Amino acid sequence: MASDDIALNAAPYFIVYKDGRIDRLIGNDIDPPGLDPITGVESKDVDISPDVTVRVYRPKSAAEKISEKLPLLVYFHGGGFCIETAFSPFYHQHISAWVAEANIIAVSVNYRRAPEHQLPIPFEDAWTSMKWIASHSEGKGQDEWLNEIADLNQVYLAGDSAGGNMAHRMALRTVTEGLEGVKIKGLQLIHPHFWGGKLIGEENDWDPNDLFVVENLWFVVSKDIKTLDDPIVNPEHDPDLGRMPAERVGVYVAEKDNLKERGRHYAECLKKSGWGGTVEVVETEGEGHVFHLFNPTCDIAGELVKQLAAFINSGCRG
Template sequence: MDSTEIAHNFSPLFIVYKDGTVHRFLGNDVIPPSPDPLTGVDSKDVVISPETAVSVRIYRPKPATATAQPQKLPVLVYVHGGGFCIESAFSPFYDRHVKSLSAEANVVAVSVDYRLAPEHPLPIAYEDSWAALKWVAAHSDGNGPEEWLNGIVDLDRVYFAGDSAGANIVHHLAVRVGSEGIPGLNLKGLILVHPYFWGGKLVGDEEKLRPEERHFMEKLWYVTCPTISGLDDSIVNPEYDPKLGQLAAERVVVYVAEKDALKNRGWFYSECLKKSGWGGTVEVVETKGEGHVFHLFNPTTDVAVDFVRKLAAFINGNGGRHD
């Protein structure tokens, strides 16, 4: 078979050739873990499954002034975006973002590196992230496999966060925690940043999107998860998830961006969650004048710096707006 014959063209992200080869244009750069002299946050990588090579990057903030009984820190489990197909927990974008969030919120962050579609189609990314979550929970008694977590983290205060496809993944993790449970882990809050959901019918002002934009987002679902029943599959559209009301978090904040094609999905998600019988509180916060994952591309702007403060404020119990 001609290896240059294209099966799926998702430029400028990636191309899939008919022989199964995937060429990624973005998200290939990685950087090693290292102490950050600016924030004092240290980091290290851990392979949690030699069979699958699923890994995490742990971020540990600079210790506060030593006391007789140092307080344990909450845990943030972060899952990166990239349409399920590009990027990693080790990319410069995500290393910088999660490191700054660990410092600002004073949390131990565990950033998950899952296997990518289309070579590893969904639900593999969900299963890899679930395996990482169980690995974190194994430290609840202080006798887990990683010294950086033992005796340092408070697994009664766990938060999930993710952007774009990562927000989709942490949503499903939160529902699974609620329906199945994970002993030793208490999910307090869920942060969805510009979440990648879709559906069989358009919502909000999605009819104003260019046809090629809609086609791109819809087709990507069939390539990343060939087994879905359609665009109203619960993987794609939480409206049709019968377990939505079992979502484990007490508080949810959904961040959307005014110029993001996925903006309406974030608002719609909050409506579905409210109607599901779920007993927590959900808030939607919209960033004006910005596009999809603006804070990753331009992290030093005032609006991006303030955005990280908002995320930290939610983790620290001060709501999502940080007004």
């Protein structure tokens, strides 16, 4: 196919064509749910609507009778809104490790992807999952694990890259639209994908081709976004930022990740917004974007999982 038929070349990850087609070059493999032999974490897939499926995880301890309910992690996968799924080996292994380390229950959301399903459709799918979770607040929801194990007064939203953007937006939406039965205790953004109309910090040193991809991606995934300072892209321009419901926010960045400046900037904007909570930025030295997914068995990835688990446990236990 001729190069002039390409709308966005994000190889080796994906290529989007002007007619709306996409070649997904990675993120197509699937791990089935079940009992993880390494961690003892059990998982299952639940169809919550015709378009949305979630993968629910429970720790080994939950197979036995527990004396109290467990915090709930709600996770949104990354992939530029275009690739990956909640069932990818990257995410299945990562969430299993996180659930085991923190002794929590988790819901990982599989949403429809762009460019076939333009924003805000992925956000609407994420919101469908939030409402579904809230339907378990009185122990009468669709899923018995959530009814019996999940403490919906201790909910943590998290995501990596584009999923971090999504977790941020879902947290704010529980305030702007309201969501009874769920209390957002914390927000964890791992190498979050935000941008803006003005370059900041080391972004001025980027390769022009990389800049072209990261900036034009937003216009490929949404026909409604007209500027890179749209609040979806740049939370600095969101008038509701100071209404963040989470008491604590953890922003995780990596030294060699091109998006690290946006993670730091997000934390600074949150501090200046009038929000009354606490935010912490944690930087991993010597690593790049979502390194923990590409190399989950390395020691540094294991340390990140421990940090993510500690954030939850320090907020609701002890």
